[in-house]
Amino acid sequence: MSKHLFDLLLTPAEMAAVDAAAAASGIDSFGLMEKAGASVAAAALRLHPGALRFVILCGPGNNGGDAYVAARHLHESGARVALFHLGDPMRLKGDAARARIGCALEGQGLDLYRPETGDVVVDGLFGAGLGRAVSADVRALIERVTEAAIPVLAIDLPSGLDGRTGKVLGAAFRACNTITFMTRKPGHLLMPGRELCGELEVFDIGIPARIVRAEAGGIIAENTPDAWKSALPAGQLETHKYKRGHLVVFSGEADKTGAARMSAISGLKAGAGLVTIAAPRAAIAANAAHLTAVMLHAIDDEADLGDWLSDKRLQTFVLGPGFGIGARARGFVSALADRHLVLDADGISSFKDDPQQLFDLFRGEPRLVLTPHEGEFARLFPDIGGDDGLGKVDKAVAAARRANAAIIYKGADTVIAAPDGRALINTNAPVWLATAGSGDVLAGIIGGLLAQGLPAFEAAAAGVWLHGKAGQRAGKGLTAEELAAEVLPL
Missing domain, CATH: 3.40.1190.20 (Ribokinase)
Structure with a gap:
């Protein structure tokens, strides 16, 4: 992460504006997703070298797109990968649809996942953009993963957390590690979000700092x-x-x-x-x-x-x-x-x-x-x-x-x-x-x-x-x- 962005906290809405501004400036938005997904895959291999299976949970938006890219890179690296999706993946649009098409793995419905010894879950369901309580099937999945003590690597933010407030929206994963991009959100620092994120890493995926700062409200930051x-x-x-x-x-x-x-x-x-x-x-x-x-x-x-x-x-x-x-x-x-x-x-x-x-x-x-x-x-x-x-x-x-x-x-x-x-x-x-x-x-x-x-x-x-x-x-x-x-x- 750029030191110039270290203390800045962007709300999910501000980060969405950054993504839009980056695309409007001519930056390839799918290229950003590719870098994000690749950084997640690299982190998964580095943090969990003994994993017997990476279980990739793909949501219905761009967080799911990041997960599809991560699944592809993990599969190409020789890791055993199982993919599960929320909703109908054929309804994905834009970069997320392109990421799904580029992933050769066949996915299954979320309700079919059953934890196995040696699993590591890569959570790409919602990220920071969730605005309402999770559905019953997602809650049931979170409970299964939690009860089985399966390690979770979250993309952007553990699913079920509000990226602005750090509140749990019905139920949320407790991640061992969270990978986010460019800057942190308030939900990474506010409780209980801070505890549920585990170890947080911020990856620079190539959006210029000037664009990030231009779209940031600039009124919420870490106290340093x-x-x-x-x-x-x-x-x-x-x-x-x-x-x-x-x-x-x-x-x-x-x-x-x-x-x-x-x-x-x-x-x-x-x-x-x-x-x-x-x-x-x-x-x-x-x-x-x-x-x-x-x-x-x-x-x-x-x-x-x-x-x-x-x-x-x-x-x-x-x-x-x-x-x-x-x-x-x-x-x-x-x-x-x-x-x-x-x-x-x-x-x-x-x-x-x-x-x-x-x-x-x-x-x-x-x-x-x-x-x-x-x-x-x-x-x-x-x-x-x-x-x-x-x-x-x-x-x-x-x-x-x-x-x-x-x-x-x-x-x-x-x-x-x-x-x-x-x-x-x-x-x-x-x-x-x-x-x-x-x-x-x-x-x-x-x-x-x-x-x-x-x-x-x-x-x-x-x-x-x-x-x-x-x-x-x-x-x-x-x-x-x-x-x-x-x-x-x-």
Whole structure:
């Protein structure tokens, strides 16, 4: 795959437009299918040298055409090949029909396939273009293959997966390997698609990058430094702590101070010049016993906060970790409406009964970052979260537009979305990041980046990526304290 297309994710509709544009430019579309099918056959031989039989499943469209080409190449290589088709192969059109005619093998109906020891299934039924639940006969086939533990090599995407959302449409193959062409789709990265694809390889079949980029929407990509590094502040030899920003993290009561400290330490390690924990007077001693580089300031109520905010150097805040749910949180957020704010955990839950109250506070240039997990998202955006017709990216973007905020829709496939429609899918987080306090660390990292001047969306995306890298360094069995210790600045 061209490195210039590495981070780009194309929806199935966009990829279809790329194929059409390539053909319109004079590129031989059957030649592209020939290269695709040949790459699948080569991968099958490389990945499964001990296969006793390659079982090729051919669908009713161009994915099936790729499979017919792969079957021909495998047969010509001397491999034992059995071909099964969905529907009447005589009804194929265009390049797919040409591929079928060029394959000397006689096929059988899909329902006749019975797994045998030594089989490897090459799945060319649907690819990424499936838009509805699979039929009963396909579901039955998937169940037979799964129960027999037959290895599956998927062409483009395991059949039964939605290429845009990564959702299972009734039933789907679990592939050991997936071969796709030119670029990945969102469904390759979103769950459960990411797990069902197995090892993913992207083959360049000769479509010029300029055509791919011209047809791509360009608003969905993988979350990598290339997506936000241009927003990073330039390194300055002459600098001081205030130029690197002052981050304030609000603490909970005396028996709930640990979460704020983890956020504060993480913000400091992410590069903020100064970090202060704003705590109730009754919680000052509990915090002071554990802090050295982080400062403390007593804040009991909105009046105290209002007085402190007269210092205009205080521009960036984290509220939520261990803070407590209720009117006090809502009042503090209202006082911070003209500042940059990461709202996490208890801060989010404090607005569950009237989310619009929160959204109305943060209009204009986006300066709010929201970090909901699945349950918190459903409470803030019940209609969006409950819409089964939307994928995770669609939901995150819709929520970002409504809230005028950068949304971090957390999970194994965390999505970061901006009000302008941009979305990034994060892939670098190890599974062991799912531990108590991990979200507090993330909130602090994002706050530290906001304090240094990054826009809300870029701070959110960079923070999620740094969080994943810290998790990789900390290793399995990490605690939140160990995770915070592994945070490094950009």
